[in-house]
Amino acid sequence: MTVVELKGVSxxxxxxxxxxxxxxxxxxxxxxxxxxxxxxxxxxxxxIIAGMTPPSSGRVEIDGRDVTDMPTRxxxxxxxxxxxxxxxxxxxxxxxxxxxxVRRVREQEIRIRVAEVLDIVNLRDLGGRxxxxxxxxxxxxxxxxxxxxxxxSLILMDEPLGALDKKxxxxxxxxxxxxxxxxxxxxxxxxxxxxxxxTLSDRICLMNTGRIEQLGTPHELYFAPETVFGAQFLxxxxxxxxTVSESSSExxxxxxxxxxxxxxxxxxxxxxxxxxxxRPENIRRLAPGECxxxxxxxxxxxxxxxxxxxxxxxRPDNGSVLVLKELTNRTAWAAGSGKVRIGWSAEHTLxxxxxxxx
Amino acid sequence: MSLGFIVPLGFIFFRSFTIDGVFTLxxxxxxxxxxxxxxxxxxxxxxxxxxSIVALAVGYPVALHISRQSERVRSLYLIMVLLPFWxxxxxxxxxxxxxxxxxxxxxxxxxxxxxxxxxxxxxxxGVLAASTxxxxxxxxxxxxxxxxxxxxxxxxAAEVMGAGPLRIFWRITFPLSGSGVLAGFxxxxxxxxxxFATPALLGGRHDMMMANLIDFYTRDTLNWNAASAIAVxxxxxSAVLLLLLNRVRGTEKFA
Numbered sequence: 001m002t003v004v005e006l007k008g009v010s011x012x013x014x015x016x017x018x019x020x021x022x023x024x025x026x027x028x029x030x031x032x033x034x035x036x037x038x039x040x041x042x043x044x045x046x047x048i049i050a051g052m053t054p055p056s057s058g059r060v061e062i063d064g065r066d067v068t069d070m071p072t073r074x075x076x077x078x079x080x081x082x083x084x085x086x087x088x089x090x091x092x093x094x095x096x097x098x099x100x101x102v103r104r105v106r107e108q109e110i111r112i113r114v115a116e117v118l119d120i121v122n123l124r125d126l127g128g129r130x131x132x133x134x135x136x137x138x139x140x141x142x143x144x145x146x147x148x149x150x151x152x153s154l155i156l157m158d159e160p161l162g163a164l165d166k167k168x169x170x171x172x173x174x175x176x177x178x179x180x181x182x183x184x185x186x187x188x189x190x191x192x193x194x195x196x197x198x199t200l201s202d203r204i205c206l207m208n209t210g211r212i213e214q215l216g217t218p219h220e221l222y223f224a225p226e227t228v229f230g231a232q233f234l235x236x237x238x239x240x241x242x243t244v245s246e247s248s249s250e251x252x253x254x255x256x257x258x259x260x261x262x263x264x265x266x267x268x269x270x271x272x273x274x275x276x277x278x279r280p281e282n283i284r285r286l287a288p289g290e291c292x293x294x295x296x297x298x299x300x301x302x303x304x305x306x307x308x309x310x311x312x313x314x315r316p317d318n319g320s321v322l323v324l325k326e327l328t329n330r331t332a333w334a335a336g337s338g339k340v341r342i343g344w345s346a347e348h349t350l351x352x353x354x355x356x357x358x
Numbered sequence: 359m360s361l362g363f364i365v366p367l368g369f370i371f372f373r374s375f376t377i378d379g380v381f382t383l384x385x386x387x388x389x390x391x392x393x394x395x396x397x398x399x400x401x402x403x404x405x406x407x408x409x410s411i412v413a414l415a416v417g418y419p420v421a422l423h424i425s426r427q428s429e430r431v432r433s434l435y436l437i438m439v440l441l442p443f444w445x446x447x448x449x450x451x452x453x454x455x456x457x458x459x460x461x462x463x464x465x466x467x468x469x470x471x472x473x474x475x476x477x478x479x480x481x482x483x484g485v486l487a488a489s490t491x492x493x494x495x496x497x498x499x500x501x502x503x504x505x506x507x508x509x510x511x512x513x514x515a516a517e518v519m520g521a522g523p524l525r526i527f528w529r530i531t532f533p534l535s536g537s538g539v540l541a542g543f544x545x546x547x548x549x550x551x552x553x554f555a556t557p558a559l560l561g562g563r564h565d566m567m568m569a570n571l572i573d574f575y576t577r578d579t580l581n582w583n584a585a586s587a588i589a590v591x592x593x594x595x596s597a598v599l600l601l602l603l604n605r606v607r608g609t610e611k612f613a
Contacts, residue, residue, distance in 0.1 A: 071517075072514075073519075076520065077518055078518065079518040081511045081515060083509065085511035085514070087529075087530055087534075098529075099520060102519055102521050103520065146519070
């Protein structure tokens, strides 16, 4: 069942296009993340779903009803804000009871339902506190409880963990994930943090300059990026430009500044200009004489040791610096090793077609 | 500058506790037992209280409206609030005689329409009208500052949860503006305690305020001891209220 459907939604601010004719469908029970850099239009999109920004053109449907012209308060949504937006003069209990009082629920039932959601977010005994007496993480859990209590069909979250430190953020990510799978709520989540998007989402909608760059599962976005932007925004990438010199049913052979590179078979025509992407974790240090499909020799420029992983920066004989990333082990190359050999297997070469205008 | 303030102030303190250089509490004693002083004191409190409350009642909607404008429109409105604020209170009080007087705008219009006319100057109404007019900007600014400092997401969150504009105002915006209203009240009240020109020009015999009484003692009876004592009482009352205002400001962010 579809919860949200956007049909050709655009938003312009004067001459600036914040959203460019966008279609999107969110299914019931889904966790969809809008991921993108600032200015990519993800918050504008969220505000259009919430009804706080009207679209310049296009239609918005929620639960099968056209709500394009319906005011925010009639849409029956839930929303979690980055700065929590708890009412500072009300207790935790009154904050969570607020949407129920709006709906004229009886006080007796309010007490039961607030206690229920306080239990769900593990804040059982804190109903009498004021928001300022709680930690940031607790405040955000109150804000989430305030959404859950009236069971909206859709919960919008606008960078809800942006104000928290890393440890707390990871803990709350797991908690949000648990709530989502336990309660089966539909969530549209905005973030610019790729790890957060990968951790939480059923699907990620990667946005850039007001358009959907790619829409798919975290797996698809990571292993099969369709654009260079996508490859660079999710995870790290080495990017090279190349020309297809040979294309067969077994493999594709490409020519670029560092030499000949082999990739899995693609539909790209021979002679086409393409971009190739190799993830740093797929490049390996090679022993003398070892062959794994693609080999390069170059100069080791720098080594950084970041605890669990070590990065090597290698400049091939002809071309710009490539990064490779390995789990730290005791056989690490020392800085100043001079000439080294690196390589990756053909299956790890991602070939991305150059699309005009991107 | 501080010398210019402290020396005369010290002089007033000295005068209020001495007669011919001899220490005495006679000034304060005679004031507290003087029916004139007690009446003027209550009149002052009454006018100040009513004028402040009316100024707040007028200023709140103005501040609320200004707080909801775009930045450009807001600065335009602020100029409109500030214009009378920059005008001398003496000029404004005179202007009110033109509007409210027997041959003023309102009564002339009423006469032309063959309606009954009202006496609106040289009485309590005139003093209250002019002093409220003077106080409104002082009520608008602290309230506006408070409203602008409120987190706009609170209103948005309430709206998403289904709350209408009236509920948002009465349950969220207004309770959160309490400290701004209190600050505005103390400010306008303290200012109206010291009103001089307005009651002198627009008031009747029964609308004498503390500052007018000081004027009476210094110029008509030449009782500098009593005049200084009134000044000290006025200063003390204002100081206590302003200290209270400071406390309000200090706790504002936790409101």
